[in-house]
Amino acid sequence: MKPDATTAKDGPETVEDSPLIDKPLKRPREAGARLSPEPAPARPVPPAPEDDEIDLLELFGTLWRGKLWIALVTALGLLASGFYILNTPPTYQADALIQLEEKSGALALPSSLASLMSEEPRSATEIEILKSRMVLGQGVERSHFDWRVEPLRVPLVGTALSRFRLPVLDGLIPARFVRAGEGLRLADLSVPPRWQGEEMALTVTGQGSFTLALPDGRALEGRVGAPASDEETGLTLTVAEIAAEPGRVFLLSQVGMLDAIDELRKEWLSVSERGRGSGILEARLTGPDRARNVEVLDAIVKAYVEQNILRSAAEAEKSLEFIRSQLPGALLALRRAEAALDAFREKNATVGTETKALSDEINRLEARLAALDDAAAAAPEERARLEARLAELKAELGAQHKAERELASLTRNVDLAQRAYVELLTRAKDVEMLKASAIGNVRIVDEPAATPEPVAPKVPLILALGMLLGGMLGSGGVLVRNWMRHGVRDAADIERMGLPVFATVNYSRKGDTGGARRGQLPVVALTDPHELAVEGIRSLRTSLHFGMLDAPTPTVTITSPHPGAGKSFIAANLAVVAAQAGQRVCLIDADLRRGQLHRFFDAPKEQLGLTEILAGDARPEETLIAGPVEGLSIIETGRYPPNPSELLMRPTLGELVAWCAENHDLAIFDAPPVLAVTDPVILGRVTGATLMVARHDVTPLQEVEAAIRAFESAGVPLTGAVLSGFDPKKARSRYGYGYRYAYGKRKEE
Structure with missing residues (x-):
């Protein structure tokens, strides 16, 4: 089992049992000596995840941590959907069925x-x-x-x-x-x-x-x-x-x-x-x-049906016009054929009678010639006369047949012209009847009618879409915020930068100093000493004890990259738990711009403090305030000066550090954020150790790197870091372990 982040790396199970803490620390005072803490045993650093690797457990954990935000955005999506439904007029639909038929x-x-x-x-x-x-x-x-x-x-x-x-x-x-x-x-x-x-x-x-x-x-x-x-x-x-x-x-x-x-x-x-x-x-x-x-x-459907009927009637009208245009020509052809037949009949009135007489005469002559052929003694003159007469009659009969054929042709022409004319008349009457009874080729099957219920807006669909979009936007917002923040997720993130983490302090809801919280702030080490955050402070006390064995002075500067990281919370509670261990502790509010320690100990704002000490207007003994724990003394900021950085660069700061080393076992300077001002760098040059506080899931890794570079560029190496506000629910899950250990109140015997 790996030791928990909130416990000491080495030493007894509880700090109170350590014999090294029960007595004042004795350290060498060689001039020019600098802090060279004993490096803690290197612990294995989990490998960084691949850039193209998607950890579903971490993704689910991120969404679960943002469940309240997702629920809020989803509720807003539902409210927006409801507003849209209420503010959208209902839409109704009317329909009709039309059948297309053959014409x-x-x-x-x-x-x-x-x-x-x-x-x-x-x-x-x-x-x-x-x-x-x-x-x-x-x-x-x-x-x-x-x-x-x-x-x-x-x-x-x-x-x-x-x-x-x-x-x-x-x-x-x-x-x-x-x-x-x-x-x-x-x-x-x-x-x-x-x-x-x-x-x-x-x-x-x-x-x-x-x-x-x-x-x-x-x-x-x-x-x-x-x-x-x-x-x-x-x-x-x-x-x-x-x-x-x-x-x-x-x-x-x-x-x-x-x-x-x-x-x-x-x-x-x-x-x-x-x-x-x-x-x-x-x-x-x-x-x-x-x-x-x-x-x-209904108006559109009726207009369509009427135009269809008119279209059918128009087609019949065109056919009727064509037929009527052909009737005069047909009638004229009939009249001409009848006139030609009548004229021929007047000219050849006896065509039929003469033909019969000629045929009878020819038959009679042919019979006589046949009789002459049978008689033995036929007269040649008689035969010649009969044959000549027969030839003459046959010629007349041929002429009569030609006239009969012409009569038959004229009669046939009259019949054809009459039949064509009668057909046109019949067609004209049929088309007139079709035009008069035109009904088109469309039929209304279902008359226009409206649906009883509106077809839009579709309430279930809109509500479902609103909830879905709200959930997607909420989830996207959580993921984007998590991606953009790039906050410190665990101690390994800081250790990869070469900075050892002295302790991990759990999040304390009671001691949360962030946001817009006003008024006095509780010292959790006093109000709830069994809370996990206090155990993390005790772990920091133990780690700091062993890390400062070679420090020139028992003084430490506590800073952070940005405001709200919890450095004042760490400084105040560290001073309390160190005093509870029997040490003489001096807690100094070195934030000469917006000090916060007076809110923890309810100190008067007009109290002489660090500003007056640095300006030479007061001695350190005159500014001390007794803390709530025996052995704890507090020095407030005093009046806020117009030039804090210049004031800290005076020799009186080194004199104050020396005075603290002579009269206390541990002096804690609560400094402002290093990325905002240069005060922490100035303090770090004269104090024995410098700790940087980074807030879990809030402090960006880029700011941690920038803070480290700020100290290194000034020749002041950071001693270590403290991870504050650690929330086990937000911890990474890709390493395969969870944070399950917790302290409970001991039963009195």
């Missing part, structure tokens, strides 16, 4: 028309149409989204006060600020273009009356339900309802159409498809007013 009418149209009018749903295209200026502009115009009515709220907390009725604060809030439950509704607002976007303050002046402050400085008075207009600018205003006390102020404005559309598209409206390729569009609109959300979304 096929319910009428019995020809299959060719039905195929032309059918179309697959195009969700992306319809979403863009729904968010277009054409549709949103109609929605803005119908719902008057470009009107703005904002109540005048109290700065910073106005939203919370406008949401919750607080009768206690009503008398403290000016009358112009709107309270919870108060509002105003407009029936008409028309602002000239140059005033669009300008806020106009409407002040309620009475029951049903108001005054509107115009942007040009003039005022317009009006009453609820009656139009109020300004003939000079063309501004018109009709207030439908006022539910507010006189004196309340509302801010009215009308934004431009494009600005309203842009705001609606970016901040209020969102459109998406439910499921890929489903053809179901979901339109959502968020805002602080539930009823207003439904009104605006």
Whole structure:
């Protein structure tokens, strides 16, 4: 087991049992001799941690030590989240479902028309149409989204006060600020273009009356339900309802159409498809007013449906215009075909009858020629005559067939022209019926409706984020503070600089002299002698006894790098425990700027002291004050001089040190911080030993190094150091041991 930091390095278990302390110290007085203390046995110094090594136990210990700060910042984060929730107006959401259908009418149209009018749903295209200026502009115009009515709220907390009725604060809030439950509704607002976007303050002046402050400085008075207009600018205003006390102020404005559309598209409206390729569009609109959300979304959805119907009707209208443009040409072609047929029939009225007669005659002649061929004695002249007649009839029959073919062609032309004309008439009637019954290819599945509960702010999420951010900021603050402070963590930090640590004094809550503590300070060695801090002082007494065996004088200067390190606490309690061990002790307050020892022993401030001794105005015997323990004498600072450093450089300081060595076994000089003034260096040159007090987890290592250099540069080596205010809870854990030992009060036998 290693000896504890608060116990003596060698010697008996308790200092009171040491025979070396029970009698006065006898030391050589050779001139020019300096302190050369017997070096204490070197103890193993734990290796310094690697820079890139993260000690999780130390990290957790650092966070645990800062748990109060982390809890405070976390609580502040929760309070900030609660303030944000209370001061944020609730946001509601209205939604509607729209189905995209194929463009096929319910009428019995020809299959060719039905195929032309059918179309697959195009969700992306319809979403863009729904968010277009054409549709949103109609929605803005119908719902008057470009009107703005904002109540005048109290700065910073106005939203919370406008949401919750607080009768206690009503008398403290000016009358112009709107309270919870108060509002105003407009029936008409028309602002000239140059005033669009300008806020106009409407002040309620009475029951049903108001005054509107115009942007040009003039005022317009009006009453609820009656139009109020300004003939000079063309501004018109009709207030439908006022539910507010006189004196309340509302801010009215009308934004431009494009600005309203842009705001609606970016901040209020969102459109998406439910499921890929489903053809179901979901339109959502968020805002602080539930009823207003439904009104605006309903206007937008209806405008979209109407434009879709108009688009379908426009397509039918174009088809009808095309058909009607073709009807005159078809009718003209029919008339021309009929006229050609009639003219041919008038010219060739007997085409059908002559053909039959010629055919009969040809048949008869062919029969006679056949009979002549059968007769043996046929006359050649008769045959020749019949054949000539037959050839003549056949020629006439060929001419008759050509006329019949021309008649058939003319008849066919008339039929085709008539059929085309009738088809166009039929198509025109069908398209007219389609136009008259156009319903578009969209259908509202769910009418716009608002959610009963607000969608924002999300209270659980915000509280969780506030707590999380608060905890992160608190933890970060603890880690940054720990990283920036670089305070002495244990005796090994000081010993690495080549300065031996004579004792480690535990933190004493009762004797804490730091901060803004006022009044008398307790001497813990008297009020609570069994406290661990007192045991550390006793360890310092023992270490100092052996360390000053070769000192020229039994005098020691106690200083620190900075104020608040606990040097006065160490000096006062060391003097008490040394006197309790039977030594003659002289405690001198050498801080001629802001001495603190009088607060420990309740000494009068006007008492002659060190200043008068150094100035030659008093002898040391005349300034001594009896301490609370037998054998302890105290010399106060006296009056604060204007030149402390120059006063300490007088020969009288060496005479005082010699007087202390002749009349006391130990003299303790409580010096000011060395990094603030040069007084400790001056004292260290004439006293037998110099101790530096560093406060655990407070004194930066850089200041310890600077204090060591300050003494070395003056040729005054430091004898050792004292680690004060040691807190076991803040001690490093990477070395694998903890501080568990403690003294308890002994039972009386």
